[in-house]
Amino acid sequence: MRAAQGTGFVAGNEYRGRGQAFRALDPATGDTTGPEFTTCEPDEVAEAAKLAWTAFETNRERPERWQAPLLREIASRLGDAREAVLATARAETGISSARLEGELARTRNQLLGFADVVEREAFGEPVHDEADPEATPPRPDLRRVLIPIGPVAVFGASNFPLAFSVAGGDTAAALAAGCPVLVKAHPSHPGTSELVGACVAEAVAACGLHPGTFALLQGAGNETGSALVTAPEVRAVGFTGSFGGGRALTALAAERPRPIPVFAEMGSLNPMFVTAAVARERLDSVVQGFVTSMTFGAGQLCTKPGVVLTTEGREFATRAAALLDEVEPGILLNQATKDAFEAGTRISGVEVLTKPCTETGEGLRAAPVLVLATLADLRREPALLEEHFGPFAVVVDLDSEDDFAEAASLLPGSLTATVHSEPEDHERLGPLVFELVELAGRIVHNGYPTGVSVSGAQTHGGPFPASSDSAHTSVGWTAIRRFQRPVTFQDVPETLLPPVLRTALLFKEEQ
Incomplete structure (x- = not known):
């Protein structure tokens, strides 16, 4: 059984940053717990982001759907690592064993659910409008599909060390979309993040994917996260946390030469x-x-x-x-x-x-x-x-x-x-x-809001300040849309189309 070693993961390998050292605190006792971790410096983040872009370009050239096997492999490895993950999470967060058991099950089921979405080809939402030369004006052949947006930065949440963290909903949705993921581990539970990160990194290797498909970056303070959001290769950000944290990341993303969306789930009165x-x-x-x-x-x-x-x-x-x-x-x-x-x-x-x-x-x-x-x-x-x-x-x-x-x-x-x-x-x-x-x-x-089912009909998001973008959900199968963008192909020969658009009959968009 693997124990936390004080590392993150870059290029599929254990990685220790050169920056500030820190340790987790057991909130039940007030004492430090687990090994010492070190912070990734901005130049180290930059290298991980470049690898993620290379992985993005490499993976999208693969002829087969790689996302579903990867998601299932991660879920399987999380099951194998269950004992160590739960014990470490309990020590770092003070969350009850019963709740952590449920959270691990939710995390694994979420990964498997997104794998099902990919296998059903539902995630690309293809639309085909056949050419109509008799229309006024004449309509060309149009085929629309959602494609992956590129590398995604994910920030682990303090209050959900599993379901909203390294292999949580944001990561599962981004991988399902076909996007490499760079996770900024939450400094309150770095050991839990390392153990889960090991499962993801090992799954990437087992599936024969480019090692830049996943990275786990440890760090205390804001420097690592800021470098991640401003890395030019990163195309979107998933965040669950405080209002102040979400606003800061949104501002950083907006100030980039090429601004990117930040899907931040922040404060809520409910x-x-x-x-x-x-x-x-x-x-x-x-x-x-x-x-x-x-x-x-x-x-x-x-x-x-x-x-x-x-x-x-x-x-x-x-x-x-x-x-x-x-x-x-x-x-x-x-x-x-x-x-x-x-x-x-x-x-x-x-x-x-x-x-x-x-x-x-x-x-x-x-x-x-x-x-x-x-x-x-x-x-x-x-x-x-x-x-x-x-x-x-x-x-x-x-x-x-x-x-x-x-x-x-x-x-x-x-x-x-x-x-x-x-x-x-x-x-x-x-x-x-x-x-x-x-x-x-x-x-x-006539109920209470604290339970959030993971399903196709779920909405976990809301008008500001609950979310930075109320058009999307961070829970449920449509959460994948945050990390996709639409592309329409006009009169493009079938041999040049993405495979999902080459079928003879795609459903027609209602006019």
């Missing part, structure tokens, strides 16, 4: 609206569901319900606070998260309903915090409209359900928006749902 009818019929059940969702993973999920809006706000908040006071302080992922949580949850002018917790135990831990606010508070205090990563939420006590639409109009873009209602409410909720469609990428009814 509002939850609860009608008075629900409060009368099943308030305890909804409160319990909210508390479970809010505190799952110590509130460090981008889909955490961060604000509840209801005319029964005080009663809802009182019952929720009583449950939250019984919840053990949760382990935060790193010192930066703990510092931001402590600073961001001190909001003036609102009532804190949870009891103060001065003894949180060893390591990086935080007790849940719930505050009660009014619609007027939302108007005056910007901090109430920001995501606070960790076990924190706001309950807004509204005077009337007529205030739902106005409250929704104050909220920033979100990944999700939830409505808890009874059948008697539905006729009146049309205007609210209309507002929420403008606000969020996923509308949840």
